[in-house]
Amino acid sequence: MAEIIRMLALSPTMEKGTIQKWRFTQGDAVKSGDILCDVETDKTTMEYETIASGALLRILIQAGTPVTVGTPIAIVGKNDEDITPLLNQLHSPAAVVEPQQPTAAAPRAISTPAAAVLSPSGHEEPAHQKSSPLARRIARQHHLSLASIQGTGPGGRIILRDVEAAYKSQSTRLKAPSPALTPMTGDTVVPLSMMRETIAARLTAAVTSIPHFYLKGTVVVDGLIATRTAYNNEHPEARLSLNAFLLKIAAEAIKKNPKINTSWNTDSIIHHGSIDIGLAVALDDGLITPVIRDCGRKSISQISDELTSLIAKARTMELKPEEYNGATFTISNLGSFGTEEFTAIINPPASAILAVGSVQRVPLLDKEENDTLTVHSIMKLTLTSDHRTIDGADAARFMRDLKRMVENPLFILM
Amino acid sequence: MALLTFRDALNQALDEEMERDPAIIIIGEEVAQYNGAYKVTKGLLDKYGPSRVIDTPITEEGFTGVGIGAAMAGMRVIVEWMTFNFSIQALDQVLNNAAKMRYMSGGQFTLPIVFRGPNGPAEYLSSQHSQALQSMFAHIPGLKVVAPSTPHDAKGLLKSAIRDDNPVVFLEAELMYNWTGEVPEQQYVVPIGTAxxxxxxxxxxxxxxxxxxxxxxxxxxxxxxxxxxxxxxxxxxxxxxxxxxxxxxxxxxxxxxxxxxxxxxxxxxxxxxxxxxxxxxxxxxxxxxxxxxxxxxxxxxxxxxxxxxxxxxxxxxxxxxxxxxxxx
Structure with a gap:
């Protein structure tokens, strides 16, 4: 039976490769162990060794074309074998993109023409890569991308030992304890919780792979506080949180600046149809970001209600994956601790995160009142952006619109 | 602990239970005077007499049905099939009567009956006498099916099967009867349904x-x-x-x-x-x-x-x- 040969990850970080030269021509006999072609990876040129034997029935990708890992590049089988069904299968869209079912792990319907799809952790999963269920589960737990793992089971199936090897090599990189860190008398060594491990892996990946840049601004919140106080005095049973206002206003500012609501996808940028904002919630050991979906279409009181229930679930660790995965924008508010201003690390797949400082009473020069000093409530906001998807001016326009609406909440309606 | 054969462990279970409960009878081909085709019922006729250890003609459907009727009427019955290859003759009795009667009578009848004998291939017995029929019995709701592999479990499970108020199919094997294993001196049972x-x-x-x-x-x-x-x-x-x-x-x-x-x-x-x-x-x-x-x-x-x-x-x-x- 003819077999599809796919582009493999020939280096641990390879996501794409370009075939430089085919060593065989169509119709040649190849056997397991032969060097099928030379592939230019992200690092160097590697020899692609085939594990299939038979006739090279079809070369699907000509030399010079870059393809993502997992893309079919050739078909090997018996001479004179009919490969039409296989070709038809390849031409159907399902062969290129894994059928995306709305699973808990991928709550957002992301449509992408590329062979790779974005998983909630921001890794790419190649299409049709054989792997055991156990290997998939363990890889998911450790936020390892199957695309970067070489399968050693039958037919290249990724099995437990492959994931363990990949995890070990990754964790040696991440965790190699430095000699300076030898525990001394009086020190306590606390093993990593699953959450701490995830935070470490995700944020290390974010900081090392995303070009971050930062914009700072100060907003006057007198109007916002007055509006909130007035509403809450009238509705003591359903008080609105300051965060609910910020989520709503951020969503409105995003509507005017849709580039903020995007995700980098290696060979494309995904513009999200829904503004899903995560709010970082501190837990005893770690943090989690429950996500309010579609903030652009919700009222502040709706957002406030949902936040209340999600934050309660977050504190008791009862959030479901679809309730914390896949934020398209994030807000982190350390104001309640008295922090005046800070910068935050981007939470992929989002492209930006807004860091919110505490409300402070400060004297400001009032231009309309002949430069007299008057006391106002202000807050410092810092936006961290991914420069691959957002340029400085985009971020600045977003901050300008955000400031206008925070200072004049009625502008939300305009 | 004593080292016993699978056969003797089964025999002990039958003996202990028959002594304990006078309502227990054994019925089957050669179970009485010949002491059983594989000697599992050895000595029981002498000890408990012909009203409790009953030889039958070669009529599986008949004596299996008699056993089921006796169980419905208040006896506690052990039916020995010389081999499970012959149980196919009695399948209608087992599937339609034993497995269904408690259910269809709304619980008015209990069916304390054990169907036991050697199952599975032995040697040189060809197609008709080398069949492992566990799948057929395990398929049927209303039956319990047990299949021990050690003398210890054979004894403990047979005692549980005899005390059970539901029909239990008890699978032995010709080649296992001479296997030996440790069996405690004191009485014990092995519960049905635990691996x-x-x-x-x-x-x-x-x-x-x-x-x-x-x-x-x-x-x-x-x-x-x-x-x-x-x-x-x-x-x-x-x-x-x-x-x-x-x-x-x-x-x-x-x-x-x-x-x-x-x-x-x-x-x-x-x-x-x-x-x-x-x-x-x-x-x-x-x-x-x-x-x-x-x-x-x-x-x-x-x-x-x-x-x-x-x-x-x-x-x-x-x-x-x-x-x-x-x-x-």
Whole structure:
């Protein structure tokens, strides 16, 4: 039976490769162990060794074309074998993109023409890569991308030992304890919780792979506080949180600046149809970001209600994956601790995160009142952006619109 | 503890229970004067007399029906089938009467009856007398089915089966009657519906029952030499099935090999394979392996007869396959 040969990850970080030269021509006999072609990876040129034997029935990708890992590049089988069904299968869209079912792990319907799809952790999963269920589960737990793992089971199936090897090599990189860190008398060594491990892996990946840049601004919140106080005095049973206002206003500012609501996808940028904002919630050991979906279409009181229930679930660790995965924008508010201003690390797949400082009473020069000093409530906001998807001016326009609406909440309606 | 044969352990169970409860009778071909075709009922006629140990003509459907009627009327009955190959004559009685009567009478009748005898292939007996029929009985709601592999369990499970108010199909094997094992001096029972972990291990779960348990243990010993640590589970009961023990083990070892000497289609082995795939999906590092007998009537030629059945070599090969071991 003819077999599809796919582009493999020939280096641990390879996501794409370009075939430089085919060593065989169509119709040649190849056997397991032969060097099928030379592939230019992200690092160097590697020899692609085939594990299939038979006739090279079809070369699907000509030399010079870059393809993502997992893309079919050739078909090997018996001479004179009919490969039409296989070709038809390849031409159907399902062969290129894994059928995306709305699973808990991928709550957002992301449509992408590329062979790779974005998983909630921001890794790419190649299409049709054989792997055991156990290997998939363990890889998911450790936020390892199957695309970067070489399968050693039958037919290249990724099995437990492959994931363990990949995890070990990754964790040696991440965790190699430095000699300076030898525990001394009086020190306590606390093993990593699953959450701490995830935070470490995700944020290390974010900081090392995303070009971050930062914009700072100060907003006057007198109007916002007055509006909130007035509403809450009238509705003591359903008080609105300051965060609910910020989520709503951020969503409105995003509507005017849709580039903020995007995700980098290696060979494309995904513009999200829904503004899903995560709010970082501190837990005893770690943090989690429950996500309010579609903030652009919700009222502040709706957002406030949902936040209340999600934050309660977050504190008791009862959030479901679809309730914390896949934020398209994030807000982190350390104001309640008295922090005046800070910068935050981007939470992929989002492209930006807004860091919110505490409300402070400060004297400001009032231009309309002949430069007299008057006391106002202000807050410092810092936006961290991914420069691959957002340029400085985009971020600045977003901050300008955000400031206008925070200072004049009625502008939300305009 | 005394070393007893499987046969004597069964005999002890019958004797102890008959002494305990005068409502117990044994009925079947050659069970009384000849002491049983395989001597499992040895001495019972002398001790309990012909009203409780009853020889019958060669009429499986008849005496099985008599047994079921006696159980409905208040006796506690043990029906011995000379072999399970002959039980097919009595299948209608078992399926339609024994398995259904308690249910269809709305609980007015209980059916305290045990159907026991040797099941599965022995040697040189050809197709009609070498059949492992556990799948057929385990298929039927209303029946319990047990299949011990040690003298200890044979005695303990037979006592539980006799005391049970539901029909229990009790599978023995001709080649197992001379197996010996330790049996406690004091009285005990083994509850129906619990599996036993015969050997703890970390790399693969081997599941079997009845006679092939011997192959499973031999294979596990061989595999240990290759540094493959097998956990071996003896199901002991086929219905109800102790799935929890199997699932817990597979979730630990991530691999599962099942051995069942019945034919593969709709067998206990393939059923467990399906259940493991459903309940342990995210824990499996390899497809579940099921080793059944070949899907053919048993050949008479001895070489082919052995080749048609599960073997130590086949188990080792399956374990290597699902462990991705190099010499697999």
């Amino acid at each position: 036993a972990i015969r050997q703890e291990g970390t790399d693969v779960t081997i599941v079997s029952f009845s006679k092939p348990m011997k192959l499973a243990m031999e294979a596990a010993a061989e595999l240990a030499k290759e540094d493959i640590s097998a956990e071996v589970i003896d199901l002991r009961s086929l219905r109800p099935l102790d799935e929890t023990t199997v699932f817990e083990s597979v979730r630990k070892t991530n691999r599962c090999v099942i051995i069942d000497e019945a034919w593969p289609v709709a067998s206990i082995g393939t059923h467990i394979g399906c259940r493991v795939s459903q309940e342990c999906f995210d824990f499996l590092d390899a497809p579940v392996e099921v080793i059944n007998s070949q899907d053919v009537p048993m050949p008479y030629n001895h070489g082919l007869e052995l080749a048609a059945q599960p073997s130590v070599a086949a188990i080792i090969a399956a374990v290597r396959r699902c462990s991705y071991a190099t010499n697999g």
